[in-house]
Amino acid sequence: MGSAMARRLSASGFTVTGWSRTRPTSEAAAEMGIAVAPDLSSLSAASDVLILALLDEEAVHAVLDALANTSIQGRLIVDTSTVSPQVLRDRAAQFNGLGASLVDAPVSGGPDMVLTGKVGLYIGGSEKDYLRFLPVAEALSDRIHHVGGLGDGAAAKLVNNMMLMGLWQSLKEALLLGKKAGLPSAKILEILSGSPAASPALKSRLPVIRGETDAVGFPVAGAIKDARVVRDLAASLDVTLPAIAASLASFEAAASAGYAQADLATMVRLVAESD
Missing domain, CATH: 3.40.50.720 (NAD(P)-binding Rossmann-like Domain)
Structure with missing residues (x-):
C-alpha cells in the first residue's frame, strides 16, 4: 500500500x-x-x-x-x-x-x-x-x-470493514445452505452475482471464489487482523457483534488450513469447492 x-x-x-x-x-x-x-x-x-x-x-x-x-x-x-x-x-x-x-x-x-x-x-x-x-x-x-x-477516521474504517466481513460470512453461509438444499455452488454464484445482493466487492472477487485465479488483493491474515481490531474495539465499548465473531472464526479456520496468505475470498472458495 x-x-x-x-x-x-x-x-x-x-x-x-x-x-x-x-x-x-x-x-x-x-x-x-x-x-x-x-x-x-x-x-x-x-x-x-x-x-x-x-x-x-x-x-x-x-x-x-x-x-x-x-x-x-x-x-x-x-x-x-x-x-x-x-x-x-x-x-x-x-x-x-x-x-x-x-x-x-x-x-x-x-x-x-x-x-x-x-x-x-x-x-x-x-x-x-x-x-x-x-x-x-x-x-x-x-x-x-x-x-x-482524531481517531474518528479509524472508527469509520472499522465500521466499513465490518460490512465487508459480514458480506463474506453471509456468502459462505448462503453457499452452505444452498448446497444442503441441493443447489451447486456454481449456480448459487451465478444467481447471486446478478442479484441486488451483488456488491462491487463480491463481483471483483468472483474469479477467486470460482478458483480461476490465485491473485491476492488482501490476504486472509490481514482480514483476521482487521476483524480482531473490530472485535477488541467492540469489547471495549460493550457492543456484541455476532456476525463479526462468525466471520473471524471463518477466516481463522481458513488460515489454519494453510491459506493465511491467500486472498481473503479463499474463505468462501473453500466452501464452493467442496461440492
Missing part, C-alpha cells in the same frame, strides 16, 4: 521520499519515482507531511516511538493504517508537545485502486490539519470523508 501511494503521489507531481523497514533498493525507488531516506530522521528532515502505511498497531507505535526521537516540529503525521481509534488519540498530547500534528486517514481499497486514485479515505483530525492534508488526499482518493476528530 505504501509503495502504491508513493507511486501515485510522485506521478501527481509531489516530491516523495520513502522509508521502509524492508529497506527498498535505490533501483526500486527510482522505478517508483521517489527518493529513499536511510532512516526516519532523514525522512522527517526531508518531509512536510509524513504518511504511515503499516500492518498493525504494534508497527504504528514502533514508528511513532522512533519519530518522537527525531526533529518533527511542524510536521503533519498521517496514519493510513487500519488500527484502533485509540492508537493516535493516545499519542496526541505527546506529539502536540513536540510541535507535530496527527491525522488518521485509513484507506478503503487496495493498492491497484490507490494507483488510479479511486480509494476511499476516512479522515479524523482538526479542520486545520484536514485542510493541510487535503491536497495530498485529493491525489490519492475520489472519496474523501472528513469524519470528525
Whole structure:
C-alpha cells in the first residue's frame, strides 16, 4: 500500500521520499519515482507531511516511538493504517508537545485502486490539519470523508470493514445452505452475482471464489487482523457483534488450513469447492 501511494503521489507531481523497514533498493525507488531516506530522521528532515502505511498497531507505535526521537516540529503525521481509534488519540498530547500534528486517514481499497486514485479515505483530525492534508488526499482518493476528530477516521474504517466481513460470512453461509438444499455452488454464484445482493466487492472477487485465479488483493491474515481490531474495539465499548465473531472464526479456520496468505475470498472458495 505504501509503495502504491508513493507511486501515485510522485506521478501527481509531489516530491516523495520513502522509508521502509524492508529497506527498498535505490533501483526500486527510482522505478517508483521517489527518493529513499536511510532512516526516519532523514525522512522527517526531508518531509512536510509524513504518511504511515503499516500492518498493525504494534508497527504504528514502533514508528511513532522512533519519530518522537527525531526533529518533527511542524510536521503533519498521517496514519493510513487500519488500527484502533485509540492508537493516535493516545499519542496526541505527546506529539502536540513536540510541535507535530496527527491525522488518521485509513484507506478503503487496495493498492491497484490507490494507483488510479479511486480509494476511499476516512479522515479524523482538526479542520486545520484536514485542510493541510487535503491536497495530498485529493491525489490519492475520489472519496474523501472528513469524519470528525482524531481517531474518528479509524472508527469509520472499522465500521466499513465490518460490512465487508459480514458480506463474506453471509456468502459462505448462503453457499452452505444452498448446497444442503441441493443447489451447486456454481449456480448459487451465478444467481447471486446478478442479484441486488451483488456488491462491487463480491463481483471483483468472483474469479477467486470460482478458483480461476490465485491473485491476492488482501490476504486472509490481514482480514483476521482487521476483524480482531473490530472485535477488541467492540469489547471495549460493550457492543456484541455476532456476525463479526462468525466471520473471524471463518477466516481463522481458513488460515489454519494453510491459506493465511491467500486472498481473503479463499474463505468462501473453500466452501464452493467442496461440492
